[in-house]
Amino acid sequence: MQHILLTAGSDVDVMVHGLFKYSYFGHEVWITTTHVSLLFVMLILIAFSIIAGQAIKKGAEVPGNFQNVVELIVEKLDGMVEGTMGRNAVKYRNYIGTIFIFILFSNISGLLGLRPPTADYGVTFPLGVITFTLVRFNQFKYHKPKEIWADMCSPLPPWLPIWFPINVISELAVPISLSLRLFANILSGTIMMTLVYGLLKWVATIWPAALHVYFDLFSGAIQTYVFCMLTMTYVSNAIGEEE
Amino acid sequence: MEFNREFILGCSAIGAGLAVIAGIGPGVGQGIAAGHAAAAVGRNPGAKSSITSTMLLGQAVAETTGLYGLLVAILLLFVKPLLWGLN
Numbered sequence: 001m002q003h004i005l006l007t008a009g010s011d012v013d014v015m016v017h018g019l020f021k022y023s024y025f026g027h028e029v030w031i032t033t034t035h036v037s038l039l040f041v042m043l044i045l046i047a048f049s050i051i052a053g054q055a056i057k058k059g060a061e062v063p064g065n066f067q068n069v070v071e072l073i074v075e076k077l078d079g080m081v082e083g084t085m086g087r088n089a090v091k092y093r094n095y096i097g098t099i100f101i102f103i104l105f106s107n108i109s110g111l112l113g114l115r116p117p118t119a120d121y122g123v124t125f126p127l128g129v130i131t132f133t134l135v136r137f138n139q140f141k142y143h144k145p146k147e148i149w150a151d152m153c154s155p156l157p158p159w160l161p162i163w164f165p166i167n168v169i170s171e172l173a174v175p176i177s178l179s180l181r182l183f184a185n186i187l188s189g190t191i192m193m194t195l196v197y198g199l200l201k202w203v204a205t206i207w208p209a210a211l212h213v214y215f216d217l218f219s220g221a222i223q224t225y226v227f228c229m230l231t232m233t234y235v236s237n238a239i240g241e242e243e
Numbered sequence: 244m245e246f247n248r249e250f251i252l253g254c255s256a257i258g259a260g261l262a263v264i265a266g267i268g269p270g271v272g273q274g275i276a277a278g279h280a281a282a283a284v285g286r287n288p289g290a291k292s293s294i295t296s297t298m299l300l301g302q303a304v305a306e307t308t309g310l311y312g313l314l315v316a317i318l319l320l321f322v323k324p325l326l327w328g329l330n
Binding site: 014015177180181184185187188191222223225226229230 | 296299300303304306307310311313314317321
C-alpha cells in the first residue's frame with residue numbers, strides 16, 4: 001500500500017502500480033494507484049458539491065461567506081465559457097465547468113502526496129476523445145455533408161481531394177495532442193517532485209513547497225485552462241458562424 | 244551483432260538525452276511570445292488580462308512539441324522499450 005503515496009517509497013519511482021488484481025470474465029483487471037487517486041479526487045468533489053448544493057438550496061438574499069465562494073466559482077467558470085463560445089455557451093458551460101474542476105483537482109492532488117490521476121495516459125486520453133466526439137457531433141449537426149467534404153478538401157476545390165488524407169490526419173491528431181499535452185506536463189511535474197524527494201532524502205524537508213507551488217498549482221492550473229480553452233475553441237469552430 | 248542489456252540501456256540514455264534537445268524550439272517560441280506580449284502590454288496596458296491569457300494559451304500550444312521530445316525521453320528511460328527485443 002505504500003505505492004499510493006508518491007513520497008513514501010524510499011527510491012525514485014514514478015510508474016503506475018497495480019494494487020489489487022481481479023479476475024473479470026477471464027480478464028485480469030488491476031486496481032492501480034490512478035484509481036485510488038481518482039477515488040480521493042471524486043470524494044472531495046462529491047463532498048464539496050453536496051455541501052455547496054445544500055448551501056445554495058437554502059441560500060439567503062444576502063449571501064454568506066460560503067455561498068459567496070460557490071457563486072464566485074460558478075460565475076467565473078460561466079464567464080470563461082461565455083467569453084470564448086459566445087452565444088453557444090449555454091449548452092456547454094455545464095460540461096466545461098465540470099471538466100475544469102475535475103482536471104484542476106486531479107492536477108493539484110499532487111499536493112496531497114498522491115500520484116496525480118492525470119499523469120496516467122488512460123485518464124487524459126478519454127478526455128481528448130470526448131472533445132473529439134463533441135467536435136465531430138457538432139460538425140455533423142450544424143453543417144451539411146457537402147460543406148464538410150469541401151472543408152476537408154480545404155485548400156483545393158472539392159472535386160480534387162488530394163488534401164483529404166492530410167486533413168484527416170490533422171483532425172485525428174487533435175485528441176492525441178490535447179491529451180498528450182496535459183499528460184506530459186503533469187507527468188514531468190510528478191517526475192521532478194519524485195526526483196527531489198527520492199534523491200535528496202532528508203535535505204528535502206520544507207523548501208520543496210515552493211516547487212509544489214510551481215509544478216502542481218501553477219502548471220496544473222495553466223494546463224487545465226489550456227485544455228478547457230482548446231476544447232471550447234474546437235467546438236465553437238465546429239459549430240461555425242451560421243444559424 | 245550481439246547486444247547485451249547494458250549496451251542497450253546506455254544507448255537508451257543517450258537517445259533520451261538527444262530527444263530532449265527538442266526543448267530548444269519551444270523555448271525560443273515561448274520567449275518570442277512572452278516578448279511580444281510584454282510589448283503589447285506596454286502599448287496597451289488596459290488589455291493586460293486578455294493579453295496574458297492569450298499568451299499563456301499560445302505558449303502552452305507551442306510547448307507541445309517540446310513535450311513530445313520529453314515524452315520520448317521518459318519512455319526511453321522508464322519504460323525501456325528497446326529491451327523488449329532481448330527476450
